Amino acid sequence: xxxxxxxxxxxxxxxxxxxxxxxxxxxxxxxxxxxxxxxxxxxxxxxxxxxxxxxxxxxxxxxxxxxxxxxxxxxxxxxxxxxxxxxxxxxxxxxxxxxxxxxxxxxxxxxxxxxxxxxxxxxxxxxxxxxxxxxxxxxxxxxxxxxxxxxxxxxxxxxxxxxxxxxxxxxxxxxxxxxxxxxxxxxxxxxxxxxxxxxxxxxxxxxxxxxxxxxxxxxxxxxxxxxxxxxxxxxxxxxxxxxxxxxxxxxxxxxxxxxxxxxxxxxxxxxxxxxxxxxxxxxx
Numbered sequence: 001x002x003x004x005x006x007x008x009x010x011x012x013x014x015x016x017x018x019x020x021x022x023x024x025x026x027x028x029x030x031x032x033x034x035x036x037x038x039x040x041x042x043x044x045x046x047x048x049x050x051x052x053x054x055x056x057x058x059x060x061x062x063x064x065x066x067x068x069x070x071x072x073x074x075x076x077x078x079x080x081x082x083x084x085x086x087x088x089x090x091x092x093x094x095x096x097x098x099x100x101x102x103x104x105x106x107x108x109x110x111x112x113x114x115x116x117x118x119x120x121x122x123x124x125x126x127x128x129x130x131x132x133x134x135x136x137x138x139x140x141x142x143x144x145x146x147x148x149x150x151x152x153x154x155x156x157x158x159x160x161x162x163x164x165x166x167x168x169x170x171x172x173x174x175x176x177x178x179x180x181x182x183x184x185x186x187x188x189x190x191x192x193x194x195x196x197x198x199x200x201x202x203x204x205x206x207x208x209x210x211x212x213x214x215x216x217x218x219x220x221x222x223x224x225x226x227x228x229x230x231x232x233x234x235x236x237x238x239x240x241x242x243x244x245x246x247x248x249x250x251x252x253x254x255x256x257x258x259x260x261x262x263x264x265x266x267x268x269x270x271x272x273x274x275x276x277x278x279x280x281x282x283x284x
Contacts, residue, residue, distance in 0.1 A: 032046065032222050032223050032224030032226075032227035032228070033045075033046040033047065033222075033223065034046050034188060034221040034222060034223045034283060036188060038083070038084050038087050040052055040079075040080040040081075040083040040084045040087070041053070041080050041081055041083070041084030042084070043084065043088060043138070043188075045188040045220070045221035046220065046221060046222050046223070048137050048138040048139050048217060049135055049136075049137060049138075050081060050084055050085065050088075050117075050135065050136050050137070050138060051081075051120065051133060051134065051135045052077055052080035052081035052083075052084050052117075052133070052134055053077055053080065053131055053132060053133045053134070054072075054073045054074060054075065054076025054077030054078070054079070054080055054131070054132050054134075055073055055076065055129065055130070055131045055132075056069045056070075056072035056073035056076060056129065056130055057069065057127065057128070057129035057130075058128050058129070069128060069129070069130050070122075070130055070132070073122075073130045073131060073132040074119070074132050074134075076132075077117075077132045077133065077134045078114050078115055078117070078134065079114075081114045081117050081134050081136060082110060082111060082113075082114035085110055085113065085114065085136075085142065086100065086110065088138075088146075088190065089187065089188070089189040089190065090146060090147075090148070090189060090190045090191050091189050091190070091191045091192075091193070092187065092189060096110070096146050099146055100146075106145050106146065109141070109145040110142075110145065110146075113136060113141060113142055113145075114134075114136070116136075117134040117135060117136035118134065118135060118136075119132055119133070119134060120133050120134065120135040121133040138190075138217060139214070139215060139216060139217060140214065140215070143190070143213065143214045143217065144214050146190065147190065147191065147210070147213055147214065147218075148191060148205060150205045150206075151191075151205045151208060151210045151213055151218075152209075152210055172236070172237040173237065173269045174237055174238065174239045174267055174269055174270070174273065175234060175235025175236055175237045175238055175269075175273060175278065176233065176234025176235045176238040176239070176273045176278035176279065176280070177203070177234065177238060177239050177241070177264075177270070177273060177274070177278065177279045177280070178225075178228050178229060178234060178238045178239070178240045178241070178279075178280045178281075178282060179194060179241055179242075179243050179254065179256065179279070179280070179281045179282065180225060180240060180241070180242050180243060180282045181243035181254055181281050181282060181283050182225070182282055182283060182284050183284065184243050184245060184246055184254070184283070185246070185283075185284065186243070186246065186254060186281065186283045188221045188281075188283070190217070190218065191205065191218055192218060192219055192254065192281065193248075193253045193254070194253070194254045194255075194256065195253055195254075195255055195256075196255070196256060196257070196258050196260075196261035197244065197255060197256075197257055197258045197261075198258055198261075200261055202256060202261060202264065203219075203274060203279060205218075207274040207275065208274060208275060208276075208277050209275050209276070209277075212275070212276045212277040213277055216233070216277055217277065218277055218279070219277065219279040219280060219281050220233055220279070220280045220281070221280070221281050221282075221283055222280055222281075222282050222283075223282070223283055223284065224282070225282050228280045228282045231280060233278055233280060234273075234278050234279070234280055235273075235278065238278075238280075239263075239264065239267065239270075241256050241260040241263075241264070242256065242257070242260065243255065243256060243281075244256060244257055254281070
């Protein structure tokens with residue numbers, strides 16, 4: 001009977017310590033999500049969400065110590081999510097930390113992002129220890145801070161259609177681009193570069209509008225091809241090309257074949273879907 005009462009007390013402590021709304025639903029990621037795990041937190045490149053946690057226990061049984069334990073856990077979580085943000089790679093040469101170290105305004109913006117990250121979960125134990133989980137987004141303010149300056153706002157492109165290259169009647173225009181880079185060990189970065197075998201630019205900062213890059217990211221990384229082709233980002237009729245290899249400094253550039261490049265070049269609507277960052281890279 002005594003054990004039953006102790007269990008009941010523990011359950012009550014746990015339930016009433018949760019945020020409003022009762023028991024939180026378990027967080028579940030689909031098998032196709034691409035996730036980078038750091039010691040301080042995780043980056044989900046598919047959903048664009050960054051999470052980090054902090055833990056704290058009361059130093060003693062005094063009321064002040066018990067009341068301050070949440071603040072200590074929150075401070076630890078803020079420190080961890082800031083560290084996680086800084087470890088994200090802009091490209092294979094620069095991390096966010098490298099970029100921010102040369103600009104105090106960007107560093108201050110990162111700190112503000114970390115401080116304002118909302119609490120997504122808080123768990124108390126029977127010993128009154130607490131674990132706080134914060135969650136923030138890659139998109140919006142964070143990308144506005146850290147995306148390279150050469151990605152500028154450009155008007156939406158409405159290309160003139162050349163009658164000689166009009167699509168066959170009944171065939172839909174391509175709505176987006178999927179690059180199948182499975183097996184190439186591509187590491188997710190905020191600002192990827194894709195070229196042809198002969199070095200022609202396929203996708204880089206010159207093709208995109210900052211508005212769309214900030215809102216949705218320059219591309220989306222997915223670890224399941226079926227999930228990628230169903231993604232709303234690239235519409236109902238995406239062009240699917242195969243990545244050949246990595247090359248360049250630190251293998252930072254994704255390469256496609258010349259034949260695929262020529263197919264893309266003949267696709268007039270590519271101007272629109274590249275401008276709007278309707279691109280997915282599929283990786284392992």
